[in-house]
Amino acid sequence: MSNTISIRKGLNIRLIGEATKEIREVPVSGIFGVSPLDFHGLTPKMAVKEGDTVLVGDVLFFDKKKEAIKFVSPVSGSVKQIVRGEKRKIINILIDSDGKQEAKKFSIKPIKEQTADDVKNLLLESGFWSSMKQRPIDIIANPSNKAKGIFVSSFDSAPLAPDYEFILKNEMEALQIGFDALSVMMEGKVHLSSKPNSSFSKIQGVIHHSFDGVHPAGNVGTQIHHIDPINKGEFVWSINIQEVAEIGKFFASGYINSSRKMALTGSEVTTRTYLNATRGSKMESLVKNSVEATNVRYISGNVLTGDRKELTEYIGHYHNQITVIPEGNEYKFFLTSGWLGAGFDKFSNSRLFPTFLLSKSKKFRLDTNTNGEERAFVVSGELERVFPFDILPVQLTKAAITNDIDGMENLGIYEVAPEDFALCEYVCTTKINIQEKIRQGLDLIASECM
């Protein structure tokens, strides 16, 4: 194993609400939803109609521009409704589950007999490709591009993130098969980054890297930057490690398993455990009997990059975590809990609050209040402290805000995804929505330069 790369620039936000290491089963019943909106920039084309019966793994819709990319049903049952929004945009595909989870059978040759294209086609047909992300632009990987490598992170360093060592402890075999498949597809260029002394170091046929330190050490973007940064014209793919294990199971059995282990976390959750739930589950069914407070925010994903969801909505495609935190929609008197208060209840990366005085084991219950109003950039040197890239975050963000394509290209837009800026957005004194600005910048680059 190579030397450990230690990430010093960053921040571990210490939140209350980590999940205990036990797994609860969530039964498969009721309505499930697959939303094309989970996939940025996707224009879906439907493959089913309302009323059609589907099996697990049947194609629901595909990418209108790249028809090879398919999106499959996580449950067996019937298509209940195709929810459309303005201009008939497809918002959601709702499937009424029959509870049987009958799955479509794929015929798969042993991995050793497969070529790179065979593996790729199987991933595309089975819908696993939708989990394969590409940088630059941070969208679903374009299968017709040649990527210089697949990067997988075996740990998530975001606040309250699920522990993949725990989730995958009994699935090392499947994981190995999954990595074998990826390795065949990439001709060996598969990078796996783990913490030092991780049990994933046993995986064979991949290039191991070791990362340590504060968040975003576990972000694949940070790891790529330190291993083999992306240059203009290059493509890099990444995929979540739990998906790799599922790919392994799929190649071993020929059936798609759409259950995932997810962490139910956050200060407002009373029974914080891991869940064994099905993709596309309704938020309500996942947090049932676990949340008592009412003025809360349900987040599919973590607090830094997740999506806000109502109870009637469905967990996002890329998320293995549900976080529930209090809403901050109330006034805070300036001397007590507002801007001039002592602030022992606030978690701050700056020394303007006494966070640095408190014990490192103290955890915080943070709400969704912005703690201030948006302003123009004033403070300098602040974002750099939590941004472990050789990229100038303020200058890149400004280039994105001003639609300066040359500036963005020069300053390294090809390397980054919005999630890399999540901590910058957290610490920003002037409350600028940096992730959104970077996303807009990436979209502009995608439409003008790709």
Next chain:
Amino acid sequence: MLANACKLKNDSVKFLEKYLHKMEPHFIKGGKYEKWNPLFETLATFAFTPKLVTSKGTHIRDGVDLKRTMFTVVIALIPCLIFGIYNTGHWEMAVAEGNRDIPYFSEMLAKFLMGLTIVLPVIVVSYGVGLTIEFIFGMLRGHSLHEGFLVSGMLIPLTMPADVPLWMVGLATAFAVIIGKEIFGGTGMNVVNIALTARAFLFFAYPTSMSGDKVWMSGLGEKMNTNPAELDGFSGATALGDLASFMSDKATVAGEAVQSNMAVQSFSNEYGAWESFMGMIPGSIGETSTMACLIGGLLLVFTGVGSLRIILSFFIGGFVMGLLLNLVGGNPYLDLPAYYHLIIGGFAFGAVFMATDPVTASQTASGKIIYGFFGGFLAIMIRVLNPAYPEGVFLAILFMNVMAPIIDHYVIQANINRRLKRLKTI
């Protein structure tokens, strides 16, 4: 008893919150007083952190905001302010008694109160004029007050001589806020430091009120006109003014030119290193005490609001220039020990509070070092080599403000080149 007081406080907070809640509909779009929304919002957000919540992206946010950041700078200025008030009072008393050598630490309360009567009106004028203009621009643009002026409004009085007429403070503040900031778009958009813009405006528009040896002690100019006899042999000059006079009028004793080292000796008798460091010398209201500046600087650096890189490299730059001048030597000004330059005039004040303004300083880490170094370097260069401007610090910082984007440009270009090089090597 305590519980009752707490309850009373909580009740009044609740009442205020309810009242704001009730008033809010009148001020939002379509309400009765829609036009006055910026004013309402400013007051409301001052009293209560608003109930804004994150919508997408990061769902939680750091507690820090611009109000707290700016307020910290104001707190950091308090040592300078308090010392400045006392120092102003002291010199006013010295003028009244016609004796420059009255003991420094006596009749402290009286001196403080005397100082207060001079400094407080200057502060009131500065904030009054500045905030009014900011509100007008806020209403034109439909946004609440942005916090930048909270700091500028305190910095401006501290850079003024004690005897400055109040109308000049008002005029300079108006000029600085409008021309220095609002035409560029407001807080965060200005090119040069607001407070220094005000200082520079007065320096060039009304030089007789901003320099010379009559303006630094309150009441001196007036007394010179009405009762010069009492002030026989009394000098109202600052340390820098005295130094500059070494250059213009060659000191002679009994027809022979005074040796350079003797002049330095007599200067340091007049302005001891300790007195200069503590700030017990005449000068602009808040700038004299290096000690007070360093206390404020400590708070700024510790909280991360001020950049240690800039402050340190500014001092180093000034010291290096001082050493270089010592090497050249030949006249008293050049021979003045380098460390003296750091403790007289507005050097420390400029380094801690002016050069560190994050909007107008360099924004890149290595840029800050270059920016600070040349700021200090130029400040001493202007001070010594151009005695017409003994206070070179504000000119140097204004110049570096203008240069900061160029410094940043090269730092950014270096970052870009690293990326390009990577592309070429594969």
